[in-house]
Amino acid sequence: MKIMGFYKSTMLDYPDHIASAIFTRQCNYRCPYCHNGDLVLENSDQWDIDETQVIAHLEKRKDILEGLVISGGEPTLSKGLVPFIEKVKALGMKVKLDTNGTNPEMLQSLIEKNQVDYIAMDVKNSLDKYPETAGVSSIDKANILKSIDLIVHSGIDHEFRTTIIKEFHEKHDIINMAGMIKGAKAYYLQQYEPSEKMLAKGPFHFYTVEEMATFKSAIEQYHYVSKVEIRGRF
């Protein structure tokens, strides 16, 4: 599996768990505001990390670590994902998978085989705005909706999250997205933060904490999801 980033220990990426995190190469989206341009554009081999190094670290620190976060890029594009997860699970580790939801077949297989313990899926925008927000000419909307349905009804811990950007999202989009994930355990509205590694240079703008709070309140009135939280720059 192509691994381009490795955090040996993080308390931020897997809710309520101490975990390691890896970042896989490749993505089938080109979100203009993506912070992981190096991973997405596949323009360098210099950070490739051998998966045996990751497994060895998990084995060595399994008294402290509770799980592994597999992020990207889009991890479900990695051919070696399933055998790699099998090695991680064999150590007794939990696995959290971050995904853009474009590969429901892979998600279904992982869920059915109990190979993931937490799934975090990005919801980019209202379906009609998905292509511009994901930076691609067209998307398979059915796959996005199928992934959402699988995750919501999986019985495993999960979250959906959206990076909210003024140039892409209006209040009605945010309410639409909450409706798309009806029944979900958690929805995180992530405040956009500029980065030098962005795929496009923008300019893009973030909503203030107060504005984000009004979006949160608007969603809560509909009772689509169990929990709405803001992740932000504060």
Ligand code: SF4
């Ligand atoms: S933000 Fe978009 S382009 Fe970047 S890794 Fe996620 S889905 Fe891919």
